[in-house]
Amino acid sequence: MPAASLRLHFEPDHEEFRTGVRRFFQQEIAPHVERWREQGHVDRSAFTQAGALGYLLTWAGEQYGGAGIDDLRYEQILVEECVRHADVGIYFNLHSTVVAPYIAEIGNEEQRQRFLPKAISGEHILAIAMTEPGAGSDLAGMRTQAKPTADGSGWVLNGAKTYISNGTQADVVVVAARTSTESKHAIGLFVVEAGMPGFTRGRKLKKMGLPAQDTAELFFDHVVVPAANVLGDPTQGFAHMARLLAKERLSLAMTSLAHAQTAFDLTLDYIKERQAFGQAIGAFQNSRFVMAGLRAELDATQCFVDQCVLLANAGRLDADTGAKAKLLATDLEGKVIDACLQLHGGAGYMDEYRISRMYTDARVSRIFAGSNEIMKEIIGRGLGLYGRRR
Structure with a gap:
């Protein structure tokens, strides 16, 4: 690591936090890394262990069960210690700093109350589904579609996503889908939960690296997503x-x-x-x-x-x-x-x-x-x- 004198943005509280985080990754996570790389995914218990120590969604408010420390430096410490002492393919950071903010910042209070507590505890694992077989970095090229139900109570989701990290284990997936045929930028964000009819997972994809990270294909065949699971304006997802x-x-x-x-x-x-x-x-x-x-x-x-x-x-x-x-x-x-x-x-x-x-x-x-x-x-x-x- 660079000399401490070159990193003046950390304060004593951050370094104290780092000491506990380092111990967690050295003692509780590192011993399992080789097995996880062989089996192709991290045990779910790793998430609940991290959650019990307050290491997931550190920024989330106390009303949801979080620590309420909205300071990205704590997440930075978690990333650094995880990579150094465990494995770069353990995606606590995807769960905490990539997916959960969609719910926290775009969702309404009912959605935050419903989805954040179990993400904080590690009981539910989060994923986000943007990439498709024919649309990677070009999000405007996605083909997955969502159309309003006949009675207007929700949306019907059809399409496929691929290369989805945490894909085989995710309990909650934020799915991006086109909501209009007239504008390529009219995209909605839909919270799909495990067990919803029509939501299935394909094969766990074999990759060049990151074997401990479960990466999968996801399929949506007439999945009815209730209006309560739409994040924000369904045309403003882009x-x-x-x-x-x-x-x-x-x-x-x-x-x-x-x-x-x-x-x-x-x-x-x-x-x-x-x-x-x-x-x-x-x-x-x-x-x-x-x-x-x-x-x-x-x-x-x-x-x-x-x-x-x-x-x-x-x-x-x-x-x-x-x-x-x-x-x-x-x-x-x-x-x-x-x-x-x-x-x-x-x-x-x-x-x-x-x-x-x-x-x-x-x-x-x-x-x-x-x-x-x-x-x-x-x-x-x-x-x-x-x-x-x-």
């Missing part, structure tokens, strides 16, 4: 997603950077001990120069991401800045872990070394939550630069 995706991308930036920091530290220890030609690998000029360059980039990016966290706390994180954080952190994650694997030599290609697993786990970061090419489009448009319109 605007809601655009706003909340900034914080989702920052959450991913925090995770990717923690992953890269961990890879760096593992490699630094390795090259100090591993011998070649009668000296430690770290003593060679190439090793020193590679690690020095990575250290500088990690520290600089960490400073930017930490500043973004403070912007989010102040309600000033915009789409452009969230895209910048995601672009920089995920690109750097790939660069760092690739270089660290190279410094491990042949050992880095063996799965018994964590760096091998980290390499494949990291590759998706530049793709999900909007590909990095899309991040560049968002940043470019923020500069007033637009491509040719078709």
Whole structure:
């Protein structure tokens, strides 16, 4: 990790919180990681354990059973300690900082009272379903549709989603669906609950990395969603997603950077001990120069991401800045872990070394939550630069 002197945004209360979080991940989560990676999902008990300690939805109000600490730095600490001491594929952060805010910020009070308490306790696992087989980063291209019921009491949902994280275990899924054929931006957000007729899960998808993260296909065949399960205006989901995706991308930036920091530290220890030609690998000029360059980039990016966290706390994180954080952190994650694997030599290609697993786990970061090419489009448009319109 970077020197504490470079991270002035943490206060004593945060560091005290980190001590307890670190102990939780070291003692209660880390011993199960290998089994979870083999079985393809995290045990549900991990969520309830985290919930019992107040580690889920730390920002949620006390009236829902939360701690009421609306400070993203606490979630940042949870991400960093989870990645360092457990596994990057344990998606407490998706549950807490990506999905739950849709309910809290767009939903009404009845919906918050109904869905948040069990998410806070870990009894219910949350997921969000945006991506489709033919529509990934281009949300306006989605085909899943929702039409009003004949009596106007709800909506009928039809379509399919894919690459859905927490997909096989989720009890509550926020589903994005088109609500008008006249406007590609008329999208609604619907809360689909496990057990609703017509809602089924397809196969658990096999992936290059992140085996502990259950990723699935979801199908909706004439699922009747009551009006009480619609989040906000059913035509304004696109605007809601655009706003909340900034914080989702920052959450991913925090995770990717923690992953890269961990890879760096593992490699630094390795090259100090591993011998070649009668000296430690770290003593060679190439090793020193590679690690020095990575250290500088990690520290600089960490400073930017930490500043973004403070912007989010102040309600000033915009789409452009969230895209910048995601672009920089995920690109750097790939660069760092690739270089660290190279410094491990042949050992880095063996799965018994964590760096091998980290390499494949990291590759998706530049793709999900909007590909990095899309991040560049968002940043470019923020500069007033637009491509040719078709």
